Amino acid sequence: MRTDPALIDTLSARARTERVAWAGGQVCWRGFGSGSPVVLVHGGHGSWLHWVRNIEALAAEHTVWAVNLPGFGDSDPPEGEGLAALLAPTLSTLDTLIGPGTPVQLVGFSFGGLVAAHLAAQRPQVRRLALLGTGGHQGPRRPKGELVNWKPAWRAGNAAAVEHAMRHNLAMHMLSGAADGIDPLALRVHTEACVRTRFRSKEISRAGGLAGVLAAYAGPTLLAWGEHDVTAEPAAVASALASPLPDAHTRLVADAGHWVQYERADAINPLLLGWLRD
Template structure:
């Protein structure tokens, strides 16, 4: 493990300027990301020659944030500071995402094993809480029984539930965009179709974070999220679990999933966040930050 004191400026991050140029308000959004990145302590772990990037914020009881598919640490851009006021927050890019190196394989057990090996190189690997979003929720459910000393688990819009989905609008292939402006249009369409329920809440920061995450994702997670496995992973963990969905999450029917995963299960709690879509911790960040802080303080 190597700590990098520069705050994490890498070749990947130099793309922010080009991405921001095509977004109305993009320069201001990039400044928000740059400021947040400057507040981090930046760590690199290395397993078999593959590096993984970790950002650490704040101090206090440790929390690991596991981003979603087509994601990176910016899935938590509106949550890190609230959590870091009370916790040591680890916000990595998983292998195959963001600034980290490629994953050693294409399946979930391989990814989980790699995460465990990288995590073991971090300083102060004592008790920790784990919070996961979307595909990262499914990943976090497996990590909860694979990492040492996981206290409690919180899942936001987790994949792997094996139930029906409610997506009505098809995503567009942003890779076919002819220029930066077309890319920005495609990304906004996909955010509105999949991530955020209320179009009025799609701001420049959401578009910049989503664009950067998608452009640097190499690990393909869709088939894993749709294959199930969440219920079994939670049973293996056996500890306290919070499962929350946005009311309008297109990746699930929240009431049905929560009935199956949470109802009448000791140590498990459910929440549905009104008016929010899949990227619930962004769209309804104030409500979700309060929910997480309460859960983590138990």
């Protein structure tokens, strides 16, 4: 599978870009393919490009809508700082885009997993939900090391220092490999997403609440983590979240860290396609 940065330009050229208005501004959605609609929700310090290695595979069978959440990438910031302020324009513009009664399937990553779960609980006609490395579980974390603050280097225009920080942070938090093995595509996606993030998600993601939201949704739910995910103890969190639910399925993916759908796209793409077909 491709890991060269040109994949971003290829997908950007193919995308049907929709800037959908709501009361406080616009939310940017990118569409691909045809078929039943699947919505992809990125993580914190992310963008639609968190799905850069998944979109083409999913769009072979579905209409894929990849959102830039309010305050991320091309989308205007929400009118407030809390989760409700972010959810309102996301839900409103989704309904404008596809119609409020249109059945949809939701796939969320990290902070976007918590967002997707809330959307599923609030929106009728959500057929299936898949959460990858989801936030909101409030379980223990297992960090590999401290992250580097890249912002001073960015403000100073020190490109080499920015790249060093981004490589380090990807290795510490997002991927299971060493910093010197980070590929150019992952580096570009992460850097561009970080510098364009204007919404603070960390406290929301760590505050919990996911279990209650999943219970309110109560539909078919897939919960997947990379085995080396530093944001959770995957086996324990998977059991705790899935056991009370009527139709939940869990999967641990070998040789992957937090950004599981990027690092193991070869495993996640068929997993998601099978789940969405069911």
